[in-house]
Amino acid sequence: MTTIDLDKVLDKAWTDKSLPEILAAPVAALKGVSDRDGELLDEAFGVKTVADLADLKYVRWAQALAALDTTAE
Structure with a gap:
């Protein structure tokens, strides 16, 4: 199983969201986008x-x- 540190890949507003919410989020939810x-x-x-x-x-x-x-x- 792959693990990922959400704090490193998502903007702060998205780190506490569920996976379905993150996948449905605009790409700007990704840190640096x-x-x-x-x-x-x-x-x-x-x-x-x-x-x-x-x-x-x-x-x-x-x-x-x-x-x-x-x-x-």
């Missing part, structure tokens, strides 16, 4: 929520390629 970043992701890829971003095929492709990198530590 601004409202403008969220607008641009929506314009470019139709990404509105954290779940949309996680399901974006380009993100999945990049993660798969990174997983193949045997030089990464």
Whole structure:
């Protein structure tokens, strides 16, 4: 099972929310992602929520390629 420190990946307002609420949240709920970043992701890829971003095929492709990198530590 993978664990994640929500304080490190979410804006403070979202750290006490349930997983379904976080997945339905705008991408700006992620630490370091601004409202403008969220607008641009929506314009470019139709990404509105954290779940949309996680399901974006380009993100999945990049993660798969990174997983193949045997030089990464």
